[in-house]
Amino acid sequence: MISGNRLFQKVRPDRDAKIFYIFCEGSCRENEYFNYFTEISSKIKLEIIPPNEHQTSPDKLYQAAYLLLIETEDNSDPKYELTLSDEVWFVIDTDEWKDKIGSLLKKCQKHSKWVVAQSNPCFEVWLYYHLHQKKPSFKNMNISKEWKTFVNNSIAGGFDSRKHPIHIESAINNAKCNYSDIGGEPDIACTEVFKLAERFYPFINSIVKEKIDQLRTALHRHNYNYYVLNAPVISDKEFDDRMRELQELEQATADEFCSFNVPEAALRGLAKRGSSRASLSSFNFSNTSHGINISPRISKRCG
Template identity: 40%
Template sequence: MNMIITRRLFERRPPSREAKIIYIFCEGARRELAYFQYFKEMDSRINLEIYELNPHEDNSPLGLLEIAKNCILVTAENPEPKYNLQDQDEVWIVLDSDPDKGNSRRPQISAIKSEIESHDRWSLVESNPCFEVWLYFHGQAEFADFKGMEACKTWKQKVNTLLAGGFDSRRHPIYIADATENAKANFFLDEAGNLKIGSTEIYRLSESMLRLLGDRIRDAKAKLDT
């Protein structure tokens, strides 16, 4: 895998509001933000809005849902939300499955899934146990199986050993199409219908992004081989 990648692979183009906007709300304030920002800067034809959490905001699953609602939904108490959602736009909430000390995450995630059913084009995607599962599939086609894989810390260490210098959000996201294929092929649920450890639903979000960016990704990757 050739990792010599710069943003000069991508030609800046004028923005167009005719294209849909994909709004992304992540509980992680650093790695997830840097990953999705890569695509926002790549090509203005994909209109991404990645909400940046501040340290004082509630990044629990239900807290993140409330942030998304306050940013998007028009109500009597909130007549002018941060974002102007249009009919073609999508809203994605990106969460980890890793349980907290009170084991409150699963009930919260279930509550979010029920609530967003009433909102068109709102989706929730999980990674079990953490976002690094998604990053893993950028360079790996096989389902992960290693000691301690139930812990986020172990996944962070694993991803760093698979790529020289660790996963670099300035370069490696270009392999999003590979990650989509790999993650989808290794997506499994347990008997209760929850994600198995080592599975991620982020491929669903990436499929939506690739419908807009697919040609640009292929063109950029082709330049790496010339």
């Protein structure tokens, strides 16, 4: 399940900020995903516009965008004032609207910077690439329902908008690397959402990377404080095994913060056999660019 959380300091967009109008076919996941990036930079504004129950088809989404953005004789005061620098994006799944997307593409060609980003079969393909480098392989990959189940099973706890969207740069690279199309339509397990992300990410990349560094440092401090100061008295072999497991865990979480909430639970499991504290002399410590690196000293018995 996706739920929101304010990880970044809220920043109001400048008056001349570039605006991305994002019209989503889905009313839940897409909306909450893109909301993660709203108001974290003064340089851009993401205006996410979910459909109502009667606007889910590509044609209806286009009609909604036209009404909200384009001034006409019958619509002299649209809700939004579209400028030359602004971009309009339609985030569409191919599963249900495959035969209707062509019409939307033709209509968008009449406007400057109106773009369609398709996912085959659904938006969960984009979510998947935040945490995985390679295209998956499972039964019924052309069915959206199967993708929703697969993504939830392949990510511990399911995709969570409180932390996973921070991997947007990885998602761009992974989705782009695995992208292929057939007649202009994304192949199965491919998505064009990376094209949208490529457009707005440069405005926020320094902010996102700074937050990643902060989280990575906090993670290493957590592992040091919890494991070293509360480690049980164990044998040399078990000590070495547990330290290897800890190092693997640290490496995994350093690479992917999606597991930021995992270390505490894992470390509790490592330490639950005993309550005595390990001597700090049993460990080697070294400073790294991401925090403190912990490793056991060779032939040093803990306890």
